[in-house]
Structures are given as C-alpha cells and as structure tokens.
Amino acid sequence: MMERTVSERFEELKKNALKDFPGMDGKKGATIYVGTATCGRSAGSLEVLSSFEGILKTLNIEARIIKVGCHGHCYAEPMAVVSKPGWPPIMYGYLTPNRAQILIKRFFNEEDPALEWALGAMEENDMIPTVYETPRWSRERRWLLKNCGCIDPEDINHYIAVGGYEGLTYALKMEHGEIIEEIKKAGLRGLGGAGFETWKKWDICRDTPEFPKYLICNADEGDPGAFMDRTILESDPHSIIEGMIIAGYAIGAESGYIYVRKEYPQAVSVLTTAVCQARELGLLGKNILNSKISFDIKINQGAGAFVCGEETALIASIEGKRGVPKPRPPYPANIGLWGKPTLINNVKTLASIPKILAYGAGKVSSLGMEGCMGTAVFALAGKIKNAGLVEIPFGTTLREIIFDIGGGVPPTIKVSNVAGELPKTIKRQFKAVQIGGPSGGCLPESLLDTPVCFDTIADTGAIMGSGGMVVMDEDNCAVETARYFLEFTQKESCGKCTFCRIGTKHMLNILTDITRGAGIMDDLDLLEELAETIKQGSLCNLGKTAPNPVLTTLRYFREEYEIHILDKRCPSLECKDIIAYYILPEKCQRACDACVGSCPTEAIYTRRDRLKAIDQEKCAKCANCMDACPIQYDAIIKISPISQLPESEPRDDDGQKK
Amino acid sequence: MNNERKPDSKDELKIVKETLKNWEGDKNMIAMLLSIQDHLGYLPEESMIEVARYLNISETTIYGVATFYNQFRFTPPGKNHIQVCMGTACHVKRGNIVLESWERRLEIKEGEVTEDREFSLERVNCVGCCVLAPVTVINKEVRGQMDPTKVDGILLKYQLGKEAETKRKEESGLRVEESCEESNDGKNS
Numbered sequence: 001m002m003e004r005t006v007s008e009r010f011e012e013l014k015k016n017a018l019k020d021f022p023g024m025d026g027k028k029g030a031t032i033y034v035g036t037a038t039c040g041r042s043a044g045s046l047e048v049l050s051s052f053e054g055i056l057k058t059l060n061i062e063a064r065i066i067k068v069g070c071h072g073h074c075y076a077e078p079m080a081v082v083s084k085p086g087w088p089p090i091m092y093g094y095l096t097p098n099r100a101q102i103l104i105k106r107f108f109n110e111e112d113p114a115l116e117w118a119l120g121a122m123e124e125n126d127m128i129p130t131v132y133e134t135p136r137w138s139r140e141r142r143w144l145l146k147n148c149g150c151i152d153p154e155d156i157n158h159y160i161a162v163g164g165y166e167g168l169t170y171a172l173k174m175e176h177g178e179i180i181e182e183i184k185k186a187g188l189r190g191l192g193g194a195g196f197e198t199w200k201k202w203d204i205c206r207d208t209p210e211f212p213k214y215l216i217c218n219a220d221e222g223d224p225g226a227f228m229d230r231t232i233l234e235s236d237p238h239s240i241i242e243g244m245i246i247a248g249y250a251i252g253a254e255s256g257y258i259y260v261r262k263e264y265p266q267a268v269s270v271l272t273t274a275v276c277q278a279r280e281l282g283l284l285g286k287n288i289l290n291s292k293i294s295f296d297i298k299i300n301q302g303a304g305a306f307v308c309g310e311e312t313a314l315i316a317s318i319e320g321k322r323g324v325p326k327p328r329p330p331y332p333a334n335i336g337l338w339g340k341p342t343l344i345n346n347v348k349t350l351a352s353i354p355k356i357l358a359y360g361a362g363k364v365s366s367l368g369m370e371g372c373m374g375t376a377v378f379a380l381a382g383k384i385k386n387a388g389l390v391e392i393p394f395g396t397t398l399r400e401i402i403f404d405i406g407g408g409v410p411p412t413i414k415v416s417n418v419a420g421e422l423p424k425t426i427k428r429q430f431k432a433v434q435i436g437g438p439s440g441g442c443l444p445e446s447l448l449d450t451p452v453c454f455d456t457i458a459d460t461g462a463i464m465g466s467g468g469m470v471v472m473d474e475d476n477c478a479v480e481t482a483r484y485f486l487e488f489t490q491k492e493s494c495g496k497c498t499f500c501r502i503g504t505k506h507m508l509n510i511l512t513d514i515t516r517g518a519g520i521m522d523d524l525d526l527l528e529e530l531a532e533t534i535k536q537g538s539l540c541n542l543g544k545t546a547p548n549p550v551l552t553t554l555r556y557f558r559e560e561y562e563i564h565i566l567d568k569r570c571p572s573l574e575c576k577d578i579i580a581y582y583i584l585p586e587k588c589q590r591a592c593d594a595c596v597g598s599c600p601t602e603a604i605y606t607r608r609d610r611l612k613a614i615d616q617e618k619c620a621k622c623a624n625c626m627d628a629c630p631i632q633y634d635a636i637i638k639i640s641p642i643s644q645l646p647e648s649e650p651r652d653d654d655g656q657k658k
Numbered sequence: 659m660n661n662e663r664k665p666d667s668k669d670e671l672k673i674v675k676e677t678l679k680n681w682e683g684d685k686n687m688i689a690m691l692l693s694i695q696d697h698l699g700y701l702p703e704e705s706m707i708e709v710a711r712y713l714n715i716s717e718t719t720i721y722g723v724a725t726f727y728n729q730f731r732f733t734p735p736g737k738n739h740i741q742v743c744m745g746t747a748c749h750v751k752r753g754n755i756v757l758e759s760w761e762r763r764l765e766i767k768e769g770e771v772t773e774d775r776e777f778s779l780e781r782v783n784c785v786g787c788c789v790l791a792p793v794t795v796i797n798k799e800v801r802g803q804m805d806p807t808k809v810d811g812i813l814l815k816y817q818l819g820k821e822a823e824t825k826r827k828e829e830s831g832l833r834v835e836e837s838c839e840e841s842n843d844g845k846n847s
Contacts, residue, residue: 038785038786038800039786039787039789039790041800042787042793042800042802043802074789074790075789077789221786222783222784223784224744224745224746224747224748224749224783224784225745225746225747225784225788226784226786226788227786227787263782263784263785263786264786265798298684300686300689301688301689301692303688303691303692303727303728303729303730304727304728304729304783305726305727305728306783317688318686319686320686320687320688320689320723322722322723322726323727379788381746381747381788381791382746382747382750382751382788382791383751387788387789388789434746437746468746470746470747470750471750472750476750481749481750484746484749485746488783492783494726598807600759600762600763600806600807600810601762620758620759620762621755622755622758622806623752624805624806624807
C-alpha cells in the first residue's frame, strides 16, 4: 500500500514539474538559457543576461530566459543556449552584451543563427555540427555533471522534470541493505579524494547501534585550484539533497548537515533555496513522499579553515569548536557528531547516489577500470586552453585530459601596435601538472600516460585528491611551486601536532632560502628527512600529505633545485629574488616609450643615448614592461642569475628626465 | 590604526544584542559570530563578550575559536574590501604580482586597512574562479585576469567616483570615457 502512495505522490510531482519545464527542444516556445554560476557571473554573464532581456523587449520577441548553472566550460564564459522552435538548440560562447543583442536580432528577425559565435548544436540535426563532436566534449562522459548548465538550479521542478528524485522513489521502496548492496555493486569510492569504499562506510555507520545518527555532506572544498564541488552545488543542488536523503535512509539518520565554505556565497544561496523548495514539496521533513521516512537538512557555513575538510575537524567545527582533528579510531562512523555515529561523504559521492539508484549499478560499473569504476571530475586550470570542468571515466590518461580535452598549454600571444601586423604567438612547453592540491604532487610529462585512478596516481607520489588539476608551463618554477604549497599548509596547519606545526615551518624556510639563491646542497637531504618525520608524526592527512609537493618536485625536478642552489639561477625565470629584467640596447627603439608608461614603479629611465634602461633598485619585477614592449622590438628579457646583469648606463640629464 | 571613522561602539553593541535576541538557529558559536560579522563587518571585542555571556561559556573560548578561523576579522574593514586570491591557479598565473601591486598602490600590507579607511586588503585561499586567474574580489565582485595595470585602473575609477561625489559636479565627457575604458573589460561599472 505504501509503495503505491510513494510512486503516486512522485508521479503527481513529476506531472506538475513537466507542465512548467520548457525543455531544450524549444517545443514550448523560444527559450534562452544563460549560465549564471559564479564563473559566468565573474565573466560578465549578468550583463549579457540583462542585454538579452533588453533586446527581447525592444524587438518585442517572445522568449523565456532561464538562469542555469555552469556547463563546466568555463573558458568560453559567458555562455548561453538559444533554443528556438524549428532549430536545434545552439550553444554560444564568449558572449558580450553587444553580441547578445546582435545575436537575437539576427537569429529571431533574420533567421540567421550567427554560427560564427556558436560552439555547436546541443542535439543531433542536419544543419549544424553538435558540440559533442568537438574534442572538448567527445571524450567526456557526463554523468555527475549531466544536469549542470541544463536546468535552473533554483527551480526544483526543473530537476524533477529531467528525472530527479526518481532514484529516491526507487530507494524508498527498497530495504536499507539493498541500497547499500547496490552502491557496493556500483563500486563507488569516496570521490573526495581518499577513495575509501562508500558502501563500507555506510555499512559501519548503519550497524552502530546508537541513535540518533547524523549525515554530513562535506562541501568544504578547501583545495586551492579546485572548483568541482562549487559547480555542482551551484548548478545541480538537488542531486546532493536527493543523495543525502537516500544515504540518510540507508544508514538510518534523520538529520543531515551540508558543511559549505563561506567563500562560496552563491553556492550557499542556491542551496538554501533548494532546501526550502524540497521542504515545500515534502521531499524533506517528515514522511517524505508519504513514506514513513523523515529527513531534514541544515546548512552549516564553514568559517574558513582548510583543515576542516578533515572528517574529525569538520565535526568539531559543526559543534562550534576549533577545527582540530582527533585521532582515529574511533572513526566518525562509530563516534562522530555530538558523540553519535556520523556518516561523512563528499559532494560528488552523494551526487552520484541518486543516479546509481535511478539507472542501476550496472551503468556505473560499465564505465571506468578495474578497482575504479565510474567517472572522475577534474577541475582544469592554470596554463591550459580549455579550462573548466572535465568528467571522464576512470582509466583515462592524464595526457588525454590535458592535451586532447584541455587543448594543451596555450601560447603567449603578443599583439602588435603596428597597423596590419599580425599578432605573434610564442609557443609554450608543458612542464608539469599539479594534482590533488596541497596534498598532491607535481607530475612531469614522462608520467602523463598514467591512467587516472586512485591507486595509479598514488604510485606516482601524488594523490588523486578531490580533483584539482593545475597545469604549469615552462615559466613556472618547480621549487617556487613547492614553496607556495608549503606556505599554504604551514599557514593552515591547526597546530595540534608538533611535526606538522614546526616541521612545515622549517621546510618552508629552507625552500624560501633556495628560491632566494641562499640554499646549500645539504638542504635537499634535510628536506627529505623532515618530510619523512612530518609524515610519521602527524595525526591527520593535512600533516601526513603536506610534504608531498616537495617530495614529488624533488623526485621529478631535482635538477632545478640543484641549479637554484649551485648557480643561484632559476631556470624558469620565476623566482623573483634571483632574476632581473633587462632591456637589450641593441633591440630597444629610441623613440618608443611603451615600457616607461607601463612601469608601476617608474623604474624605467632614459639613458644618455636615449635608449631605455631599468633601475634595478626600483624594479618591482612585475613583467608589465615585458608585456608592453612592442613585438617588433621585443627588447626586454629576464636574466638569471643576477650576477650576469650588465652594468647599468647613466641617466640622461642626471636623472631629471624619465 | 586610525580610529576616526570607526563605527560607534554603542550602536554596534545594540546590533549584537539584537542579533542574539532574535537568534533562532542552533546555539552554534561559529554561526553566531559569522552572523554578527555579516552585520558589522568585523568582530569587536564587546561582541565576543556578549556571545560568551549569551552562551554562558568563557570569553577565552570564544576568542580561541574566532582566531582559529580565517574568516573572522577583529578590526573594521575599509569601505572597499579587496580580496586577492592566492589559489594555485592564480599563483601559477602570477597572482603574487597582483597582490604586490595592490600593496604598493594602497601603501598597506595584506591584512591591513588604509589610513583613511577607504580600502582594506586581504589575501584569500581560493574563490573557485580559477579559470579567470589571477582573480581579485572587490566588494564581493569578482574581477578576473588581473594585472598591475588593471589595479591602477580600478583605483583610478574609485578615485574618480569619489571625486565626482564630493564635487557634485558633472564629470567631463573625456574622463567618463577614460574610466570606462579602464574598467569595462572586467565588470560592469
């Protein structure tokens, strides 16, 4: 009897949701979907949105505008999908308010879809190639990110219309054990980075005979350079809520927390709306969908501490204490929040749950490789052409992700100030990819054929982590990168364990000395020794993994460390203290003042022979002059070590004239 | 530190008391402190004492928690709060140069407020807009692909805006054009 009521209630909701949902096909009239997640907003999508609104009003065109989340193709923001009856939905990228106006005018009044701005169609058709045929999309397997960018995250009906909460209806008809069995069959592992088998965690938590139980969604995405969780929170919040209800039911918890970073205000606001809407429709609260199950969610804002991504620290933070980790065991699944059994899962793990139940475990386990089934989401950033989110089946190689999907390292493009002259492109070499944030490592080109999986990545010395992938090119120094990460972990160390608190400080000091050209060869052994002791002497993973960036760079880029120490030279010309900017007299053009105007510290002066030169004492080493120097001269270079810098020429008019 | 334009502490205390009186959520100290900071922009000493009294725990516990987390500030921020992102993507794209430019132009270090309380500067770990690196957030508005020239341009725009406000005169057409050019590539004006 109960089963029927659950299904009936859901059918009712779905019918209602479909009434209002426009769909991508444009059958219910013209619709414009504008991406307005944080990345879109900062690229100017709100201006594009109001420009669309303005032009539709002026031209008296009837079309609906829907604010959607992010497709993960952040490189092309602001983006919009225009769906017009008779045409396939077309995706446009790199929009500006002006382009938006012209696009509407051409498309709606002149039946010209302005294909030069289109990225492709969103559906198979005879006229326009689809985006799915482009390399950026064709290798991806959208599963977790399926709804991102296609639905309005602030309208629950959109989520239901595309199949949302279906997994929940199935789950409510199952026994607890059956759900856990299904998750086990799907081979889901914790997508927050550790890769612990999800079903095991659930099983332990369920078997602990203590009530009440709690469920926590870890949305404290603290890794600098990672933004997968943010995108899912902002673009598809209901998938997380649905996942949480199912997980809550499976382990027997009735209340859940979403611990989200304060630094993501947009995500917090979207989530708050989503939770309210779910409550209104009876999907949260007492007797969900007329069943006997109750579950509710509270949103807890983190106050900014990287260590709170660690389970026990996160629990302390929700309890209103300092986010300091505790020794494990006891694991949170036995003794967690307020001393009760607590299940903590990452955003992506929980977002996978509804899909596993709706499509069946077989669908997930058909993707990926042995030991790692399903898909992984990576955030590509740094020196890469098609930055954004990528979802690939486990087993895809790093090379495919970076070069085939990401498009490789972009060249530096210098625009000429001479009319008619073409811009000059300077090719850049790939150097390393940083995976796993401050706990991960830098992998060189020789390891790019490593297939992506928790275990294979761990073998390289890095960790899979939550999925931040920052690409570095030849201009990035390995030592400086290691120093940057140590600076980060040193600041974020909670201070509980001596080795983490003081050890990282010492490592940071040594690395800072090396980047300043003041290191000695013994430092390298000392670094390795310190790294080992910090790993052994720290309680939580922050300390245990803090030395990873140093260890991996020492392993794969030891030569760079040695050059820094022996020659006082930075081969990538990045470490500021051991490089200098210099204007080549034979290339400098007397009459040109481009560099002088660009210098923020007025360090560039005119020599007696009217050529320009840099006052090294004033120079802030910001590279502005290098960018400003017209390509036909290209006179400014970086020199390292500083000892090779030629002597400076005297100023014109005793330094009066700049 | 200059205290001239510091908000009236009596008013602040009133806001703190009001916030606590109407408190409906969990009796979670972090949430309370965050909420007070949302209203006041920072956590004055008195506010922590009030929270301690309200929750009936020691003041040092509150202070210990507040100083643990990066979000809490103990001095009032400037009128324009500038957050420079120093995430990994921003770092590999020369984010440190952007931070240095702000420091040089505002003549303060990160974590400080200018004498006239117009600007405060803060470094943040990652705002999640890695694609637009290097990023600076000015009064919650994200600006991507920053460089020293843009720093100058943004400051010029604020200065011009302030001048126009004080003079209450119409800006000359030329200046408007200039400031628009400087600022348009990032975000609306």
